[in-house]
Amino acid sequence: MDQNTPTDDAELPLDQFFAGGVTQNDVPALAPLTNARGLLNAFVTVFRGGESEILIRLLVMREIGARPDAPRWSPQELEQHFAYLDAVKLRTVLNRLREFGLLLWDAEDRTWQLSGAARVALSALANVLALPAGEDADLAYITSQVAAGQAMGKPSLEALNLLLTKYRELQQAFDDALVSGSEFRIRQAAAKFDAIEATVQKGNDILRALMKDGELAPAMHRNAQAIGQAQSRLLRMHAAFARTLHALELQSVALGGSGLSSSDVAQWLRTLNQPRLAALGENVIGGVLPLPFAMADLMLDVAEYELLERERAAQADTTLPPPCDAPHTAEMTHERHAALERYISELGALQNETPLADAVVRGGYALSAYRLSLLSLIGDPESAEMRGPIAELARLPLTVTLLAAHESIARDEVAQISRGTIVPVQASLPARTGSANLPSPTGRGGGG
DSSP: OOTTSOOOTTOOOGGGGSOTTOOGGGOGGGHHHHHTHHHHHHHHHHTOSOHHHHHHHHHHHHHHHTOTTOOOBOHHHHHHHTTTSOHHHHHHHHHHHHHTTSEEEETTTTEEEEOHHHHHHHHHHHHHHTSOSSTTHHHHHHHHHHHHHHHHTOOOHHHHHHHHHHHHHHHHHHHHHHHHOOHHHHHHHHHHHHHHHHHHHHHHHHHHHHHHHOOOOHHHHHHHHHHHHHHHHHHTHHHHHHHHHHHHHHHSOBOTTSSOBHHHHHHHHHTSOHHHHHHHTTTOOOSSOOGGGSOHHHHHHHHHIIIIIHHHHHHOOOOOOOOOOOOOHHHHHHHHHHHHHHHHHHHHTOOSOEEHHHHHOOSOHHHHHHHHHHGGGTTOHHHHTSOSHHHHHHTSSEEEEEEEEEEEEEETTEEEEEEEEEEEOOTTSOOOOOOSOOOOOOOTTOOO
């Protein structure tokens, strides 16, 4: 420290604060502080000592700096202006400020004036004193510092880091309030958001102007982007608070026609002290409610369950059936294809031209429709390449001919069917492809 630095007998050298083998040159974060020793000494001088001493020093410095038209003060003017202070104490304060370079004495015209370091300290103090009251005053101050840096063309990375940290703390606090589901905490968080919304909006405008410059360092540009995202999330909290509070209001219980709700009662109870709450809580816990105050329909539901449903549940047989073997897969497949195989045998046995109705309709509507749908596969080359009964059906030497007209059947649950014939062909001739658009037979009483 230089000769103007205030020292105490117990003050340790700076190097003794570091671990063995480490010097102050090995700590890059310390360099900005050591380079600003001259200005930091002003703050050290002002804020060293007891609280009363600090307040009097600040009072004297602010009063001296509050006369811009005549910044120089004569000793007589100081004595007259600070007549409300003890003369000895005033001289002690003036000498201390002079000793550490905050107050300058001009021997030629015998006047006092503030130094540049003192004006820096008073300017910072003025910004602090202008902050709004509340726990979020730091947000306004940091935002003002970012704005000052942006206006001067030298934004501070440290100020951006502090601003980003503050935004994230606010976001976490708001999220915790919403997750809690407490109407009191949510309203408190909403009020806090309303108090800082204007400051966040100003910070958003400042950040936009800062990003337009396009000359930010990479680290500062990343921080600016993160701050922009945090600002967007914060500015969307207003809608989240409104939705949550509206949902809570829907859940509140109205107290008769008084215009009050359970939320109003809860809010009122929060304003009472513990003795008052204890007095209200006397004799509020009673025994079983008298029967006239019980609801008859609820009593009936409970009685019905206790007398009937509970007994039914106790007598119900909930045992599982005995285990059994699953049916053999081959047998199930054979059962499914039995009707198809019989129909293939019947078609293969045809020797002459057969009307479509005689070859299809019998055994009911379901079997007749099934047989008619199978005729579309006769002569189909893709089905003929397959294996199994479908391929056998497709390779039958038959020609299926369908006409647009219908004929009445009125038997076996079939009313009408398309006219047509099934004609066997010689094995040496190529098989004709049957029509793929076969109309299904009409069910009971219908036409098709």
